[in-house]
Amino acid sequence: MTMEKLVEKYFRPGRLPHIWCPGCGNGIVTGAIVKAIDKLELAKDDVAVISGIGCSSRASGYLDFNTANTLHGRAIPIASGVKMGDPRLNVIVVTGDGDSTAIGGNHIIHAARRNIDLTVVIFNNNIYGMTGGQYSPLTPIHSKATTAPYTTIEPAFNIPELVKAAGATFVARATTFHAQILADVIAQGIAHKGFSVIEAVSACPISFGRQNKMGGPADMMKWQRDHGVPLAAWDKMTDEQKEGKFPIGVLHHDTSKQEYTDAYDGIIKTAQGGK
Amino acid sequence: MNLKIYTERCKGCGICAAFCPKQILKVSEIEKIEVLDDASCIKCGQCELRCPDFAINVVKEEK
């Protein structure tokens, strides 16, 4: 389906243009989410999109599903409640790097540990965009931010390694340049029964790019093209070649672990069988 | 017509113009995308794929 048709089918009418700045990657990630949903042929009534607060979190309001734009950092607990309340729903969390790994950092590791069937799409633009360019846990060290006028001294998280260590059973990464791969890995994440995290490397030309002399929106997208390496190629690279670059694709997929709501059904059976 | 533009959605970021292999797109003075030469479009879909604003679409012929 063309993007035009996807917008017609999955976006709420009359809500475009969206609020994001010129060149912001959030629209591309949002588009990738609807492509993934379309690929899986999910009924709109069976999809819930839960977001926190921040630029990326405004995506939920544009999409014609069961949607909630909630509190900063708290999308994952709410989504966990939605999934527990109605396990039939495909629950997608739309969140930013600050939302999910700073204020919501505790929630993402515990949801990963539980292996609850949520698909978390992290729009990683390396910065707090909505509030105007403060550094996040995903701002690369030695970058400038409005709260790091002398550059940051904090190393950034590696999202895939973080959530994999915490127990996530599907982990992938793509960029807004690799938009088709992004849609594909989101679809695989939704189809996976368990806790899935997709890091969508995005660009914030206004609040991150300008401060760090990254050029314009097209330059930042070219940066993604030149630094995101598909896994097959990545595996053949030397450590020297990998320096400063990052792998994209499905980085971890484990189907051996029991999903949380399934496990809870077992608890219900035990509790009811004991009578 | 090979390309359809939703002008009200376009924010003039220039990504489509930068990635167009035929270089037929240009951001105008009012920061909206313009098609300079629709006839030269090869319908590769790079612009549609990368547009963050759902503003440019390759027109597909009805089959």
Next chain:
Amino acid sequence: MSKILLLQGNQAVVEGAIAAGVKFFGGYPITPSTEIAEQLAERLPEVGGKFMQMEDEIAGIGAIVGAALTGKKVMTATSGPGFSLKQEFIGMACSSEIPMVIVDVQRVGPSTGQPTSPSQGEIMQARWGTHGDHWLIALTPASVPECFDLTLRAYALSEKYRVPVILLMDEVIGHMREKIELPDTYADIPQAERKQPTVPPEKFLPYSVDESLVPAMPAFGSGYRWHVTGLVHDETGFPKGTPEATLAAQNRLRAKIENNVDDIVQVENYKMEDAEFAVIAFGGAARTAYESVDMARKEGLKVGLVRPITIWPFAEKQVKELAEKVNGILVHELNCGQYVLEVERVVAGKVPVHLYGKYDNEAATPQELLDEIKKAMANK
């Protein structure tokens, strides 16, 4: 058929929740409310419900917001520090109008305070804890049977008005064991129902209202796809920040509660028929007060007890009437004086208002309160 049991207040809340049809609990252990989580972990799966121990207090209330969106009746329970942590979500529940019951078994604070000692230090926090103007309901049981009844009532009000209801307990009531008579089966207990849309999905506006001012709330997955936000929104549910939209949203959230105070506010009068002096006390402090009033009566003093069952909204009408009837009021609460501020505001100098605030980790004895009553009556 019914059965007679000896239960803690916290256990009676659990039974009330099961009877009310609660199907999801999200929470975090904290003294003195932990028994509620422990027992719901056992009871909920028995009735096909679910219990989730979350990673923190915030996630506990977050999870119940999510489950509420799928149409479930939901509960979380906490105490002092946890109640502070839940405040942001209480605001979201007010703004997005998500029905839920938050149990707060008050302990001594601030900070870690005295976790196992009784207090009523969260009277004002229950009303004003979250940021921004908002309106909600808080109920305060004073006995184990009332813990059961008010839990049911909390759901009735929460669903009817689409508002978070705080069941504001204290350690005395939460941990006290009393006789309670419960039905053998909860099948005959009326279930509070959430208003559902009367129009098809394509015509549904999630925050449009009838004269009740309470919008319908279809469940996620029901075919009505709608948007929830804590941003100021109009009847479409989408953010709208104009002065007109903001005013309309705030005024409706206020009016749906304030227009219905007669339905929401309950006050018990004990020996008030001929009373010349009134004690106002609630929750655990009321237990002392019943006895003190009886002792005063034996000495020939015409003292009665006014016990607010609904703490918020404030029993404005009842307290105003009281000020016309008695020649003095003593507010007894387990804090340095919170509810008394509202009493003073409404009485507005008509009769003297005294405070006996007890905040030393222990409830007052009936004799201590009686002494305070006498002192207050002497210098009315």
